[in-house]
Amino acid sequence: MQSGKIIKSISGFYDVQLASGEVVRTRARGNFRKQKIKPIVGDLVEFESAYLLAVKPRQNALVRPPVANLDLAIVVMSAVEPDFSTNLLDRYLVYLAENQIEAVIYLSKTDLLSDSQRAAIEDRLAVYRQIGYTVCQNDGYDRSQLEALASQQTLIVMGQSGAGKSTLLNRLMPQLALETAQISSSLNRGKHTTRTVTLYPFGADGLIADTPGFSSLDLSEIDPITLADDFLEFAQIAVNCRFRGCQHLQEPDCAVKAAVATGEIAQFRYDNYVQISQELSHLRPVYRKSSKPN
Ligand SMILES: Nc1nc2c(ncn2[C@@H]2O[C@H](COP(=O)(O)OP(=O)(O)OP(=O)(O)O)[C@@H](O)[C@H]2O)c(=O)[nH]1
Ligand SMILES: [Zn+2]
Structure with a gap:
């Protein structure tokens, strides 16, 4: 029996990456399907002769896009359009902490800031740095810093609509050329939500989802006590x-x-x-x- 991580799922086939980096195309056996577990990208699985036998328990899982076992999320917050909000940022950080996903904060659109706006946001971000979060931004942005963080991790980019997620993904993975939508072209909204997700190599043995994570957050399952x-x-x-x-x-x-x-x-x-x-x-x-x- 071999084990690995599903990095892609297409019409009943699952591409599983082994620790060696080799990718094997597998499919689920009939009796496996009866267990009513639908394998998703990010799942750690066991397989034999190209047939999936078991999905290991998930550390966490997102629904849109369906992806499991995330280690790290880059939370994209725009400086303006939409305006920077610590309230929204904290909701992302709460969500990620609840799901044991480490958060990195990425500030976009800093080129559109006046000096005074920039100073106000810097003040806020200094607080997050002090807490221990890694904060990066679109200018003075350091790809190698993100790659180092992503080493051996599975990561996704998330943030609200128009924050600049696709723009960042394109920068991280120019080979993908994701479409970036003008914020005004609301027709394009939600375009990514139905797409399947694929994990691509990133950094040293890291994997990054080619699709942004959801832009609206449901915190309702969280226990206020904790x-x-x-x-x-x-x-x-x-x-x-x-x-x-x-x-x-x-x-x-x-x-x-x-x-x-x-x-x-x-x-x-x-x-x-x-x-x-x-x-x-x-x-x-x-x-x-x-x-x-x-
Ligand atoms: N000036 C400037 N514009 C940016 C920057 N990042 C993104 N934008 C623009 O902001 C708009 C929205 O960016 P996207 O990358 O499509 O945002 P998204 O988060 O993927 O948005 P959704 O697909 O709606 O979830 C586009 O017009 C981008 O060109 C930036 O750093 N500077
Ligand atoms: Zn107290």
Whole structure:
């Protein structure tokens, strides 16, 4: 039996890449299909004589495009058109943290910024760098930095419509020549959503999806109780909260709120946290009798 990763799926055939880099075209056996698991690109599979036998449990999976076991996502945020928003960025970061996908932040359209706009966005991005995120942008952009991060990783590009995802993908993979749409040509919207995805070699033994990930986010499955864990800089400080499981909202002696007051945690990050937390709580009411002291 051999194992590898599905890098392409076309009409019942699955191209599986082995650790050696060799690619074998396989298909699913009849009895395998009865298991009602539809193999998707990114799946780690076992096969024999070009027949798939098993799909290994997935670390995560996206629906649009269907791709499994992502390690890394490049979150494309435009500086303008649409305007840069930490609220939207934090939603992506929460989503990715929940799915154990590492995030890299990529700022596009910096060439359209005035100096003062640029300074304001730089201030915000400095906060993300401080938290530990890698931040890159379309000018002064370093392909080798992205390649180094992507080494042995499976990655995808995601971001809202018009953010510049296809433009970035074209830069990373000029051989693909993805169509970039003028933001105004709304007829082209959603064009990528029905396409199948293929993983292409990128960096040292890395793979990159040729199709951008979704542009709208569903956070509704997230448990508001653990939401704070997705705000990585809160986690280190939260050990000093008086209550274990402190959600940093109304609780007394909250180290996170204290850190916001001193500026150690950025106010905008906390505000985004509170807003997302409230949205999730409305979706899923939580009744807690008491909190245990730490
Ligand atoms: N000036 C400038 N324009 C850019 C940059 N990146 C993207 N654009 C333009 O912004 C528009 C949208 O870019 P796309 O790459 O198509 O955006 P997308 O995220 O793939 O959009 P959807 O396909 O709608 O999801 C296009 O007109 C691009 O030419 C940039 O860095 N600078
Ligand atoms: Zn707290």
